[in-house]
Amino acid sequence: MPLTRKAYRAAILHSIADPAEVGIEASYEYFEDGLLVVDGGKISALGHASDLLPTLPADIEIEHYQDALITPGFIDTHIHLPQTGMVGSYGEQLLDWLNTYTFPCESQFGDKAHADEVADIFIKELLRNGTTTALVFGSVHPQSVNSFFEAAEKLDLRMIAGKVMMDRNAPDYLVDTAESSYVESKALIERWHGKGRLHYAVTPRFAPTSTPEQLTLAGQLLTEYPDLYMQTHISENLKEIEWVKELFPERKGYLDVYDHYQLLGERSVFAHGVHLCDDECARLAETGSAISFCPTSNLFLGSGLFNLPMAEKHKLNVGLGTDVGGGTSFSLLQTLNEAYKVMQLQGARLSPFKSLYLATLGGARALRLEDRIGNLQPGSDADFLVLDYHATPLLSYRLKQSNNIAETLFVLMTLGDDRTVQQTYAAGALVHQR
Structure with missing residues (x-):
């Protein structure tokens, strides 16, 4: 060359x-x-x-x-490839929104032609908006990840993605099993992780859609491949938090579910964290885990306001996420516009230099890639x-x-x-x- x-x-x-x-x-x-x-x-x-x-x-x-x-x-630490076609969907909060819009949209990704088409549109949108690295959720279908990585590899992009693991509390047409999610994830890891500038993320959707058996196997993958990423959602919506308490009554709280299954660590990124408490922020920081702050999505779905000053107090790594399709723009500039307002509503300031940090070096630190990007x-x-x-x-x-x-x-x-x-x-x- x-x-x-x-x-x-x-x-x-x-x-x-x-x-x-x-x-x-x-x-x-x-x-x-x-x-x-x-x-x-x-x-x-x-x-x-x-x-x-x-x-x-x-x-x-x-x-x-x-x-x-x-x-x-720019570095987007939380975004959903299969939700590209439903961005800007009207009128629901998180749990109803998933059932009304998200799951039907994600059901199409077993089809290679569809997955290829959306991966192409998705990557073009990222690059048009100046996003050069993203931490990406696929669908439950391995094809969603294969299509995305094939498109990213052609352009030598530094991208991280994973197949969603989801074996309960979702439509029958969209669930895997604990065992199949482990086997399929492992095959994707062997094919893509560390190839060029690509990395794999173990991706349980969120605690309510995974059985204890599936969460155990997600933790096992992280043990078998120590430099993998892990991505999931946490404390986005108050009804979601109540649901987690009902499903895992033996655990102290939402974060403790993930902690119990050994999903916290230096390459673990938890999206949203709108309703975290001080103790949870301290535990995330102690384990080197990171939060993806998704202001556009948190406002659009009425989820709440992320407490950035509390995260800073605990020296918790925070990156920025668009969370398309809950978020309504691929643009991290637009996402920072919303982040500023989220801080204003809490009586806090967000300086332009902190904003730049969140969109670049902060995201790189959240992903442990600050020696390469950011x-x-x-x-x-x-x-x-x-x-x-x-x-x-x-x-x-x-x-x-x-x-x-x-x-x-x-x-x-x-x-x-x-x-x-x-x-x-x-x-x-x-x-x-x-």
Whole structure:
């Protein structure tokens, strides 16, 4: 493979730490006239253009963007591939919504042609919105995961996905068994985990749809393959929490169900966590588990408001999730717009630099991939975006009034959407051009 050395010149911004831990000023690096040098799919240099230009060979190609901002690719820590076709479905809260819309939609994914078609649409939507890594739920059908990974592999994307394990409390046409879920997951792990930039996640849908036998086998898979991911849902909706108490009366609470079956750990990501208590946050942090904060979905389904300050107090890793189809947008910019409002409703502030952290480095830390993605440090994968200051007339006009990068960033997150993403790069290759 020829070395594809190329440089990109623009304003450049990335997170280097969590603002909650080091303060805002120490949490990011900003180069007003920056240069990003990419070599063989990795970032080889980052800095001020004036410092780096003299060090480059005369014949290197330099792409120069006017009125644009380069950031790391966005990381979506919770999203459902099979729900692409039902995004924006009206009028229900979580449990009714699953039965009315989700399960019928997911039933189609045993069909390879359908799974291939949706995987293609889904990946194009991710890249159009600047998402270069996602933690993805498939359906109960192994085909959903095969189709997704086949499409992701062609573009050399860093993606994580798993087949849903669900052996009760769902329609007959959509359940597996404890044994079949174990065997099918294992076959997918053997085929895909660690292939290129792909990783597998053991995926029990949520405690109510898995028997104790299935949860035991999910834990067994994590023991057999120590570097696997685990993804599921927790404490999203008050009726759901009551249901878990009825199904698992012997356990102390919702988190304790997962803890008992050894599903907590450094690569375990729990979606939502809207109604967690202090003790549960402390236990998640102690085990190195992470939460995916899904503000758009939590508002759309009326689930509640995630308490980010409580998570910060416990130094709990938090990433951002769109949760399509409960969430209504693939755009992490739009998701941050909603996250800001969720904090406002609780009397808390969400700075634009904390928002940037959640969408990039925070997500990478939640996935234990911060040495590879989530920032633009030399040695990282060259997954990055070009955000266009003139994407819409309103954005262009508003940014002319901006006095600093903090204001510019906040405006991008409030007014920006998929149109703001001019280009998306994955492993140094252009994978989306607006």
